[in-house]
Amino acid sequence: MIEDALNWLDDRLGVSKGGRSFLDKIFPDHWSFLLGEIALYSFVVLIATGVFLTLYFVPSAKDVIYHGSYLPLRGQKVSEAYASTVHISFGVRSGLVIRQMHHWAADVFVGAIAVHMCRIFFTGAFRKPRELNWIVGVTLLTLAIMNGFLGYSLPDDLVSGAGLRIAYSILLSIPLVGSYLAFFLFGGKFPGNGSIIPRMFILHVLVLPAIIAALIGAHLFLLVRQKHTQFSGKGRTEHNVVGSPMYPTFMAKTTGFFFMVTGVLWALGGLVQINPIWLFGPYEPYKVSYAVQPDWYMGWLDGALRIMPSWEFVGFGHTIPLEVLLPAIVFPGLTFGIFYAWPFIEEKFTKDHAVHHILDRPRDRPKRTAVGAGALAFYFTLFAASSTDVLANFFQVSLNTVLWSFRFLVVIVPIVVALATYRICLDMAGVQGIGKRKRALVVTRSAEGEYATLPSAERPGDEHHELDPAPVPVRIEGLDSDPDSGTLDPLSAAPGIRRAPR
């Protein structure tokens, strides 16, 4: 039956050869390889929940009087976008879960991409031949952040409206073309003629997701074409990949993992409140929202805006608002520019033009690891700076103190972290067998009073015989000729041959 179907397909498309090698594709087993999968599955969840949301969301800035089921808002003038988002939350069954799940999935999506990117960076997986995939990945991160911001802005609530107002001012700060850009995009002076919401909507639900989906496709295609990287280990070389085959092992594990990610996101959506726009209220340009932070992936930019000194250039009949332009346009531009260029920068410094498939352990590359750790410390400090007001309240110090501390910290912390990381890497590289599990030592005293230290005997279960890697078999002899069982279940056969040493 199944053979017939496969042959039918092969006669028409010639899929057997490529298909078989795809089934044999080897996935190295390492926990850090799951990070990219979390991002991928969050994206699937985003698409699914996003489609659900579009069934109810009305992308319109038109004023309506709210008549829905949320009593405190009844009779208020709100935009259709806001009203429909409140309706999704209270008037649609499971609507709130799915709306919150969508928001959580977006936060997890960007987070997983960022952590995945750290993994790639610290293990040197971006090196030749994978520079292109690094570039695709950095683009995905940029687009994920942008689409996250667009989605966050759509409900037209008080908090996101303030964010949008800041985005408008950031556009405005660009020399020469800024005011034109801002006016074209918003359809006039802020908040424009009401066209920004439908425009963000089409970008958010069609244009950017389509590009993201295409790039994810490219990302995975490159991954299959170039095969996975792997850490060094028994039988692993630059010329092979060792791990589990696509079918059935990896497929079972990863499908299971997909359900786990989905389950966690769904549970977050139902149990952990996020972005309760009905508490924020609809956007009114003159109303103030207190102590509300943007989504986490915007924190570093918010922090940069806060600690930037108030330098504005005025002269020759023009104004250049450097206090906005530098932290909000130039700085992220530089950030992503350096991300894009990193594989080439490193190649320039190390003069290493070789092909690499075996991953570095971070401690073996102290310089790169130090740079990466310093950069992370830098962005974390900026992130912390996005809550200067909260910190000032919490520590009962003046805003001024907090602000100036951050202006210094943002320079000092990265340097200290980078130097410390460098040192630790060197030290770790000098210690034999570091990171391996150590066996307990037994101190014995002989009858003569002599002391001796011996490694303890191996407990059962401690032994670890790693098999040499073998090619994935095409045909398995003896599977269907098992005389008495008559089933394909390997577990039901005699136990003697099933218990292979591991």
Add this chain to the structure above:
Amino acid sequence: MEGSAAVEDRPGEHEALPIASFDDPHLQPYARDPKRAERLIAVLFVLGILGVIGYGAVFWQGGQTQLEGGFLGGGLFFIGFGLSAWGKYLLPQGPFVESRHPMSSPEPDREAMASAVVDRGKMVFRRRGFLGTLLGAGMGVFGIVATFPLIRSLGPKPGNALDTTNWKKGSRLVTMDGRPVSVHDLEVGGSLTVFPEGYTDSIRAEATDQTILVRAAASSIVTQPGRETWGPAGYLAYSKVCTHAGCPVGLYMEQTQQLLCPCHQSLFDVLDGAAPVFGPAPRPLPQLPLYVDAHGWLRAQAPYDQPVGPGFWERS
């Protein structure tokens, strides 16, 4: 028949296919005790099914957010966990190996590709550089013109829209609900958001016109040169649009006589012409000159004397 001929062309290819015997240790489950793993997975699947059914039941009963989240989230998680465990413990443990071939093609192929691209390109363009230039020009012009409808139709040109507000000479100050503000409305230390009369209906007008009115003790005000008459009876009116990034500067702190912007914590000194004393805001909030008319209503002497809000290129 054709198929067998193809096989004969590449003799031996099929013989190389790896075959394993069933008791090959690579094919054995990873778990020490597969029976136990099997039971555990079964329990996980059952829990998963119960969770999903639970969600269905809650939904049927009208829904309840937390229960929905807990049931379906848990259900999916357990099913996924079971399936992952199945993959990890009961399927062939390997390790398996796949060989890797260099990405680069053999030298002759590379050469052939490069020559084909370069030589055919030369063939096209060698004596027809002129046509090539024209084609390039056509594409370029199209590229530029195509952006006209894409960009230009989107919105109006800024013109002087950023320089103006709806405040006019004599505009009466009104609150959000359209009530005019009289000179007796605020105690010293009070504050109010005001708009020009007739412009409280549109969110677009509010965004630019919003003005914060505070009443300070007249004696404490540091009078700016040229603004001697702008604050009758201690009433000071400043644009509420932050000069940093445009958030409403909404927090009036009476004790320190400062206005705080909630977005990035810029502080403005109310008594000293709303000069920025802290944070990233580069300029004072523009001040609206006020007077009290014969009936005691507060009115604007004149519009703002400069653009309100954040800086931009055309601002001089």
